[in-house]
Amino acid sequence: MHRRTFLKSSAAGALVMATTSWPLGARTRDRIRVAMIGTGLRGQSQLGPLLSRDDVELVAICDTQQVMLDKTLAIIEKTGRRKPKVYGGNGDVRAWKALLAQKGIDAVFIVTPWEWHASMSIAAMQAGIAVGCEVVAGITLQDHWDVLRAQQRTGTPYMLLENVCYRRDVLAVLQMVRAGLFGELVHMQAGYQHDLRAVKFNSGNPNEPYGSGAEFGDKGFSEAQWRTQHSIDRNGELYPSHGIGPCAMYANIHRGNRFTHINAFASKARGLHEYIVEHPKGGANHPNAGVKFKLGDVVTTTLRCENGETILLQHDTSLPRPYSLGFRVQGTDGLWMDVNKSIHVEGKSPAHKWEQAQKYYDEYDHPLWRNYAAKAAGAGHGGMDWFVIHAFIEALKANTPMPIDIYDAVAWSAITPLSEQSIAEDYKTLAFPDFTEGKWKDRKPIFALDGRY
Numbered sequence: 001m002h003r004r005t006f007l008k009s010s011a012a013g014a015l016v017m018a019t020t021s022w023p024l025g026a027r028t029r030d031r032i033r034v035a036m037i038g039t040g041l042r043g044q045s046q047l048g049p050l051l052s053r054d055d056v057e058l059v060a061i062c063d064t065q066q067v068m069l070d071k072t073l074a075i076i077e078k079t080g081r082r083k084p085k086v087y088g089g090n091g092d093v094r095a096w097k098a099l100l101a102q103k104g105i106d107a108v109f110i111v112t113p114w115e116w117h118a119s120m121s122i123a124a125m126q127a128g129i130a131v132g133c134e135v136v137a138g139i140t141l142q143d144h145w146d147v148l149r150a151q152q153r154t155g156t157p158y159m160l161l162e163n164v165c166y167r168r169d170v171l172a173v174l175q176m177v178r179a180g181l182f183g184e185l186v187h188m189q190a191g192y193q194h195d196l197r198a199v200k201f202n203s204g205n206p207n208e209p210y211g212s213g214a215e216f217g218d219k220g221f222s223e224a225q226w227r228t229q230h231s232i233d234r235n236g237e238l239y240p241s242h243g244i245g246p247c248a249m250y251a252n253i254h255r256g257n258r259f260t261h262i263n264a265f266a267s268k269a270r271g272l273h274e275y276i277v278e279h280p281k282g283g284a285n286h287p288n289a290g291v292k293f294k295l296g297d298v299v300t301t302t303l304r305c306e307n308g309e310t311i312l313l314q315h316d317t318s319l320p321r322p323y324s325l326g327f328r329v330q331g332t333d334g335l336w337m338d339v340n341k342s343i344h345v346e347g348k349s350p351a352h353k354w355e356q357a358q359k360y361y362d363e364y365d366h367p368l369w370r371n372y373a374a375k376a377a378g379a380g381h382g383g384m385d386w387f388v389i390h391a392f393i394e395a396l397k398a399n400t401p402m403p404i405d406i407y408d409a410v411a412w413s414a415i416t417p418l419s420e421q422s423i424a425e426d427y428k429t430l431a432f433p434d435f436t437e438g439k440w441k442d443r444k445p446i447f448a449l450d451g452r453y
Contacts, residue, residue: 029397033104035060035084035129037096037120038111039072041209041222042134046109047072049379049386051079056393062087062099067206096120100127107396109161110134113226118143125156132161132392135241137413141433144410144417148435151406159392159402160409162245163380164325166387168373169357170246171366173329173336177250178445179364181345183333185251190243191314191326197275200228201288214275214282228272231295235266236420237315238295241412243325244303245404247311250329254407258440259432261304264419266296271318293318301419303432306440313415336360410435 032055036043039061050056058081063069066089076083085102088095096116100108100123107130110120118138121131137160138144151158164170176182198211202224205212209222216228230238251257272293276282282289299315314326327338334345342354349355368387369376376383376390395402414433422428434440 028399029106031055031057032393032396033057033059033106034109035062035099035102035105035107036072036109036111037062037099038109038113038116038134039063039068040065040111043109043111044068044072044075045380046111046385046389047075047079049376049389050109051076051081052375052386053393055397057082058084059105060085060087060099060102062096064088064091064093064095066090097123100124100129105129107132107157107392114230115139115226118147121147121158122150125150125154125158128154128156130157130396132159132389133409134161135239135413136416137409139417141414141417141421144414144435148406148410157396157402158406158409159395160241160404160412161388161392162241162404162412163384163388164242165245165249165404166368166384166391167246167382168365168369169338169341169361170327171368172361172364173327174246174249175364175366176336176360177329177331181333181360181364182329182331182335183346185309185329185331187310187312187328187330188247188250189312189314189326189328190247191312191316191324192239192242193314193316193321193324193326195319195321195323196227196317197272197320199223200231200272201275201279201282203281212281214279214286214288216288231272231293231318232291233294234420235294235296235299235423236417237264237299237301237313237415239315239317240301240313240415240419243313243327244311244412244415245408246327247329248408248412251305251307251309251311252445253305254405254411254436254440255443255445256440257305257307257309258434258436259303259411260306261429262301262415262418262422262432263427263429264299264301264422265427266300266423267298269293269296269318271297271320275318296423299419299423301415301422303415407436407439 034056050058061072061084069086069089087099108124110117110133114136117133121133124131137147201214201216202209202221203213204215204219204221206221216224276286276288277284297318301313303311324339329336336343336357341357343357343360344354376386379386391403418430422430
């Protein structure tokens, strides 16, 4: 991608434009012109929430694969919206740069494989185009510092599009935490516990993207083309933000608190090999049966916070299991766990017994869900996709800080390279970088306080 050369050559002109494009406190914008880089299955799932908004105009799209561009254009045509300008197709990996040079783009959604996120985000911010970036923010630790510095230099808005922060029960528990229901927080748990074997392998047929074969890479399709390689090359907490995002909200990370230490352990790797061998289109003699996977089937990461809380994350995507993020929020007065929708509050719950959490969800239902549940109905991931896009667009329109800002983005995502380092260095406990450089002490919680976003 020649990221450093590209950024160096474009920085001077872009910086001037960026610092004048998005001054906080400027007048409210009525309409946001957006572009999308990456129109694969994830990008296509975002079209519904985007195109349902009267205050959004989709002006450009880009992808390397023509089949994905065609599917996206068909979705847009069905809505009656104007056809956007199209970039890419036929394997063109540089087309995104031409898109960012197009005039009249206010914001870009980056919905590409992980290894492109940092480069594209930096270039967009230098072009004065606000960034809504799918998780993760970068690959290496240096990527995260580079994304942070680009945002600080340009002042261009950047938001990590972590949708689980907007899950209905997650936001209700945020209300409980801030109301003091659990007392002083002590410990939290979460993770990405999701059987992705059928995502990492398929037949390569665009009409059968999940579980249709034992192929990946050039012979695969969609996420199997790129995500599986990370399981071969890397060993760490590869997808932290679904779990750490809500926990960071609960613990007020970067707003009076911060991560101070991290370590990680990984189990042996067996699940992906077994899937290939046992798949009807795989087998012991399939070429991929000889692939060595580096990613442990279960990776356990522990963080400590400045205010004394601990957080445990687990990455578990290569073994058979039902989907679960495994949330646990525990304080001096009780705890909540999402697996069985259970809660115990001292003085309210029967002694030493769980209660069903639903009555608490109803009592502490967040204003966002009370106000917008009907609009979010039918959107991806149980409505969460609508809320995270709503948050990004509303913050841009009002020129207010992003509810999931640059410090959140890089810290949540940097858990990945730090966990890899810990495992590689014999499970060493590492100091966690302070990306805010001391600003965490004085910053105040802003996430979803007023019910708008």
